[in-house]
Amino acid sequence: MSRQSNRTTDSKKMNSELFTLTYGALVTQLCKDYENDEEVNKQLDKMGYNIGVRLIEDFLARSTIGRCQDFRETADVIAKVAFKMYLGITPSVTNWSPAGDEFSLILENNPLADFVELPDNHNTLIYSNLLSGVLRGALEMVQMAVDVKFVQDTLRGDNVTEIRMKFIKRIEENLPAGEE
């Protein structure tokens, strides 16, 4: 398996500030549209999911990475290839559960939250929850049901930003029901 992202199409590099600020505008608008943070978190996750199911195709086409053999390999690819490609950062992979079905991504600096200070009345808002949805949606497309959630967030006063990933099950491919 090649770890190199030999890109077939030139990725159009763009200023990440534009992305960060656009995301900020999106979250701000959602906070206005919905009464409570829970609902905003849910919407962000849903949007992320819809992005993830498409993004995975772009990722596979660009990285020429094959199917992962186990969850550890998946973790590596997410942290070292995917996060690098789309956000320009490489989170560290830690806190493996003994069974090897759970791990954490530690984000030293979260590009989505570059210029953000959460006001006190939004202490349950998971600002970067879009990422959870993206990860869940993308992995679902490669037959992995995964639970993704932010367990720590620097925006809420934690020391690091930590995304916890839990492998639930392999989604089996079925032959569509035929008439015969």
Place this chain on the structure above:
Amino acid sequence: MTVHNFYMFDRNGNCLFYNEWNRKKQAGISKEEEFKLMYGMLFSIRSFVSKMAPLDMKDGFLSFQTSKYRLHYYETPSGLKLVLNTDLSVSNARETLQHIYSNLYVELIVKNPSCSSTQTLDSELFSSRLDSFIRSLPFYSPRAA
């Protein structure tokens, strides 16, 4: 040297796209039935190949040939399946299929938010680009066939 036809299936077995260029013999059944038959065979070959393989495989099923044509198969980790039938002189169409996936499908369908890739693709742009790409292939020359 020629290209006969091309199928694209999603992970659920829906035929997303079909086109033919130089197909002299039709199946004699409806296209829907043909797609189902094709998908069923691919599905069976995949599981056959993976059960019969004496070693762990990386890519799995790649192609088969008969006395008259060769079927090239490419599957992405996301379960998209691309099938290209050519004559026997084309030994390997893997790069061609990869190109269709990454430069045509991903660029024109996945990145187009108004195209949902759950049923038949109806993108004018995709079909015309695919058509001209196939026609520009070095091994596309129906006259020599």
